[in-house]
Amino acid sequence: xxxxxxxxxxxxxxxxxxxxxxxxxxxxxxxxxxxxxxxxxxxxxxxxxxxxxxxxxxxxxxxxxxxxxxxxxxxxxxxxxxxxxxxxxxxxxxxxxxxxxxxxxxxxxxxxxxxxxxxxxxxxxxxxxxxxxxxxxxxxxxxxxxxxxxxxxxxxxxxxxxxxxxxxxxxxxxxxxxxxxxxxxxxxxxxxxxxxxxxxxxxxxxxxxxxxxxxxxxxxxxxxxxxxxxxxxxxxxxxxxxxxxxxxxxxxxxxxxxxxxxxxxxxxxxxxxxxxxxxxxxxxxxxxxxxxxxxxxxxxxxxxxxxxxxxxxxxxxxxxxxxxxxxxxxxxxxxxxxxxxxxxxxxxxxxxxxxxxxxxxxxxxxxxxxxxxxxxxxxxxxxxxxxxxxxxxxxxxxxxxxxxx
Amino acid sequence: xxxxxxxxxxxxxxxxxxxxxxxxxxxxxxxxxxxxxxxxxxxxxxxxxxxxxxxxxxxxxxxxxxxxxxxxxxxxxxxxxxxxxxxxxxxxxxxxxxxxxxxxxxxxxxxxxxxxxxxxxxxxxxxxxxxxxxxxxxxxxxxxxxxxxxxxxxxxxxxxxxxxxxxxxxxxxxxxxxxx
Amino acid sequence: xxxxxxxxxxxxxxxxxxxxxxxxxxxxxxxxxxxxxxxxxxxxxxxxxxxxxxxxxxxxxxxxxxxxxxxxxxxxxxxxxxxxxxxxxxxxxxxxxxxxxx
Numbered sequence: 001x002x003x004x005x006x007x008x009x010x011x012x013x014x015x016x017x018x019x020x021x022x023x024x025x026x027x028x029x030x031x032x033x034x035x036x037x038x039x040x041x042x043x044x045x046x047x048x049x050x051x052x053x054x055x056x057x058x059x060x061x062x063x064x065x066x067x068x069x070x071x072x073x074x075x076x077x078x079x080x081x082x083x084x085x086x087x088x089x090x091x092x093x094x095x096x097x098x099x100x101x102x103x104x105x106x107x108x109x110x111x112x113x114x115x116x117x118x119x120x121x122x123x124x125x126x127x128x129x130x131x132x133x134x135x136x137x138x139x140x141x142x143x144x145x146x147x148x149x150x151x152x153x154x155x156x157x158x159x160x161x162x163x164x165x166x167x168x169x170x171x172x173x174x175x176x177x178x179x180x181x182x183x184x185x186x187x188x189x190x191x192x193x194x195x196x197x198x199x200x201x202x203x204x205x206x207x208x209x210x211x212x213x214x215x216x217x218x219x220x221x222x223x224x225x226x227x228x229x230x231x232x233x234x235x236x237x238x239x240x241x242x243x244x245x246x247x248x249x250x251x252x253x254x255x256x257x258x259x260x261x262x263x264x265x266x267x268x269x270x271x272x273x274x275x276x277x278x279x280x281x282x283x284x285x286x287x288x289x290x291x292x293x294x295x296x297x298x299x300x301x302x303x304x305x306x307x308x309x310x311x312x313x314x315x316x317x318x319x320x321x322x323x324x325x326x327x328x329x330x331x332x333x334x335x336x337x338x339x340x341x342x343x344x345x346x347x348x349x350x351x352x353x354x355x356x357x358x359x360x361x362x363x364x365x366x367x368x369x370x371x372x373x374x375x376x377x378x379x380x381x382x383x384x385x386x387x388x389x390x391x392x393x394x395x396x397x398x399x400x401x402x403x404x405x
Numbered sequence: 406x407x408x409x410x411x412x413x414x415x416x417x418x419x420x421x422x423x424x425x426x427x428x429x430x431x432x433x434x435x436x437x438x439x440x441x442x443x444x445x446x447x448x449x450x451x452x453x454x455x456x457x458x459x460x461x462x463x464x465x466x467x468x469x470x471x472x473x474x475x476x477x478x479x480x481x482x483x484x485x486x487x488x489x490x491x492x493x494x495x496x497x498x499x500x501x502x503x504x505x506x507x508x509x510x511x512x513x514x515x516x517x518x519x520x521x522x523x524x525x526x527x528x529x530x531x532x533x534x535x536x537x538x539x540x541x542x543x544x545x546x547x548x549x550x551x552x553x554x555x556x557x558x559x560x561x562x563x564x565x566x567x568x569x570x571x572x573x574x575x576x577x578x579x580x581x582x583x584x585x
Numbered sequence: 586x587x588x589x590x591x592x593x594x595x596x597x598x599x600x601x602x603x604x605x606x607x608x609x610x611x612x613x614x615x616x617x618x619x620x621x622x623x624x625x626x627x628x629x630x631x632x633x634x635x636x637x638x639x640x641x642x643x644x645x646x647x648x649x650x651x652x653x654x655x656x657x658x659x660x661x662x663x664x665x666x667x668x669x670x671x672x673x674x675x676x677x678x679x680x681x682x683x684x685x686x687x
Contacts, residue, residue: 028409103439134534138462145470149442152477156435164481171474414587418595425599425622429606434614441618444599448625451592455636460649464628467653472621472660479664480614483671494609495680501608509601516593525586529640536643543643550647557654564658568665574672 010127013038042130043116050260051081053267057309064313088259091252096159099249103157108250108257110150115265117143122271123198125281125293136197137185140272141178144227147261148174154258155246166245169320174227176327181223183335187216187342188276191360197275204279212360215338215367217277219331221304224269226323228262230308232315233323270304271297278304334371341367414454421447432493434480442473456529459537592633599626613670613677617663624656 013034020030055070055078062069070077095104118140120130133139148171155167189195191212192203200209210217226233247258274280278300281293318326341363349356407415424443431437445468452461495501529536544554599622606619628649635645671677 032409100433100435103435133458134537135459135462138459138466142462142466142470145466145474149469149474149477152474153439156477156481168478168481171478175471175474408586410586414591418591422595422598422602425602428622429602429610429615429619434612437615437618441621444622445625448629451595451629452632454587455592455632456640457632457636457646457649460628460632460646463650463653467657468621468625472657475660475664476614476618479667482668483614483677493611493615495611498609501605504608505601505605508604509597512597512600513594516590516597525588527637527640539643540646543647544650550644553647553651557651561654561658564661568661571662572665572668 038130039120042119046116046119046264047112047260049267050264051085053263053305054081054084056305057263057312060306060309061313064310085256088256089253093252093254094249096249098159100157100159103153104249105254107150107154107157108254108261110153111147111261112257112264114143114145114147114150115261115268117146118268118272121197122268122275123201123280124297126286126290128291128294129198132196132198134194134196137189137195137200137276141182141185145174145178147265148178151246154250158246158249160249163246163248166248170229170246173229173233173320173323176324177223177226177233177331180219180327180331180335181227183332183339184216184220184223185276186339187213190339190342190346201275201280201282204282207357208277208279208282210277212357213277213338213342213364215334215364216342217273219335219338220277221269221273223331223335224272225308225311226327228265228269230262230266230312232311232318234317266308267301267305270308271301273304274300330371330375334367337367338364410454417447417450417454421451430493434484435477438473438477438480441476442469445469445473456533456536458533459540589633589637592629592637596626596630596633599623599629611678611680613667613679613682616679617660617667621656621660624652628652 016034016037017030020033021027025033058080059069059077070080073079073083095101121133121136121139123129123132151174152167152171155163155165155170158164188200188209191209192200194200194203247255250258274297280300281297283292283296286293286296342360345359345363346356349359421444424440424447427440428437428444431440445464449461449464449469452458452464531539543549545551603619603622603626606622607616610616610619631645631649631652635642635649639645667677670682674682676682
């Protein structure tokens with residue numbers, strides 16, 4: 001029992017392997033079957049988790065908006081999502097005429113695949129990780145951008161101008177915000193010396209990376225929000241703007257897959273932020289009971305997910321030109337500057353032996369102050385431009401009226 | 406009896422070559438782009454089979470997530486030019502077939518005469534972490550490969566600036582005003 | 586397990602298919618995609634030779650990274666050129682883009 005609690009994957013794996021090899025299969029085939037089984041379990045658990053996520057979001061956003069949210073189906077409305085899923089499943093799957101059949105059906109699969117694939121490298125507990133590859137961060141970047149591909153294919157194959165426009169805008173936004181996200185992902189790699197997610201979590205031993213690199217955490221969080229397409233960056237599915245974006249022509253369970261992919265993606269980026277910046281599964285007494293790490297991981301991820309929902313309920317939507325300005329004029333230069341400052345800070349701390357956290361916190365504070373000064377400078381210049389225009393117009397109007405009268 | 410690795414290799418090779426043939430013979434440009442993505446994914450699987458996992462992930466991140474999306478966007482922008490009803494093959498396509506077959510035959514004949522081709526893969530002495538660390542160190546080592554690394558970065562910068570300037574719509578609107 | 590010749594044959598086949606595509610298609614974008622096939626075949630060759638002949642020397646993989654960078658920049662500039670040509674001539678069939686100026 002104690003062995004099971006310490007390392008459930010390996011214990012169950014050896015039990016199953018003994019049973020399967022007893023049936024007379026080759027060891028290679030047994031390994032392959034066990035890996036397939038592990039992948040199936042992880043994927044199914046993640047997809048079933050979406051029920052709780054959607055329910056939590058609806059209740060919290062409702063409370064922020066001073067109403068109750070679903071509270072009829074089951075205690076506190078817990079089964080509302082099940083009812084919605086049943087309704088979606090029983091809807092008719094209408095395929096528009098002139099749509100490419102194979103890309104049209106492939107796009108929801110790609111969107112879900114991109115999200116569930118990220119969960120393979122996230123360390124859930126000290127001994128609980130799907131695949132401990134040593135380039136975990138790069139794998140997350142690569143698989144995450146396959147979702148962008150799915151959305152582009154969905155918009156292209158729908159034979160609908162609005163779907164195409166929505167897909168273009170979505171892909172432009174996702175590709176733009178992928179740049180600062182990747183740069184901000186490099187900073188925990190720099191601070192811990194490895195791209196392996198398990199090593200990054202273990203390198204946050206005394207101090208979590210959110211204290212050593214708060215600007216990087218903020219940039220990663222904001223860019224991931226834009227990547228997912230959550231509010232305030234949800235112009236992709238703004239019903240008032242472009243009908244429903246790239247998934248206009250999808251109905252029934254195919255739309256349900258896009259829906260599930262979006263919510264699960266929001267939870268996934270919360271998990272990534274918790275792993276990379278909040279020290280994943282670390283907490284008191286984790287060395288004694290490794291499975292307690294799973295508990296801490298869930299708590300940290302839920303806190304970040306609550307912040308994501310909080311942001312959704314509080315901010316208005318951003319226009320697409322404001323979003324482009326924000327990305328290329330603020331977030332990307334800040335991410336690059338933060339990377340350079342962190343690299344210099346690491347080198348200085350190693351060479352001259354000064355205390356590492358003090359250097360990083362000081363450098364980040366300096367960068368923050370510099371950014372605020374530059375933003376204030378920029379805002380004053382823009383404001384004086386606008387005020388100069390309105391003053392000139394008022395003078396011209398008064399002189400014109402005095403001449404006319 | 407084929408081992409599991411050989412079966413996987415044959416399946417992936419068949420899928421990749423089939424997708425490549427569909428790339429060059431498909432009538433619709435959208436389908437061509439999608440078959441290209443399948444070919445690129447197949448090559449990534451080959452890289453994993455060859456113990457170059459880092460290159461496989463870089464292949465997915467650079468080719469599929471950047472280049473393929475750019476190609477799909479440009480396909481959508483220029484789709485009105487050649488619909489799927491026009492012919493996609495040039496008038497001298499039979500010469501291209503002959504050239505391709507001759508090239509393939511020549512390459513295979515040439516390689517069949519090299520003695521080391523039946524060689525099995527030597528076992529790797531170091532683990533994957535050491536391979537990637539060695540690659541990283543070689544790219545920034547002054548005695549080794551820092552010059553190609555820096556030249557590649559300058560090339561990417563030049564390509565970025567150049568493509569923005571070439572695709573800038575400003576000049577064309579001026580020329581339209583000149584013409585009218 | 587898998588002899589080197591199998592990888593070489595797959596690489597040569599991809600290269601030949603890419604050559605056919607670059608020579609026989611009318612659409613400029615399709616030619617660009619065929620060139621991508623050629624570059625991928627070259628990458629496959631490089632990595633196969635690295636793995637089977639010199640797994641201790643890292644030069645093969647460095648070459649592959651440089652080919653990645655070159656392919657990415659070439660596609661970027663090529664696509665910008667195609668968009669620019671489409672704006673002026675309203676066609677991207679390479680047979681119709683054969684005069685420099687009229």
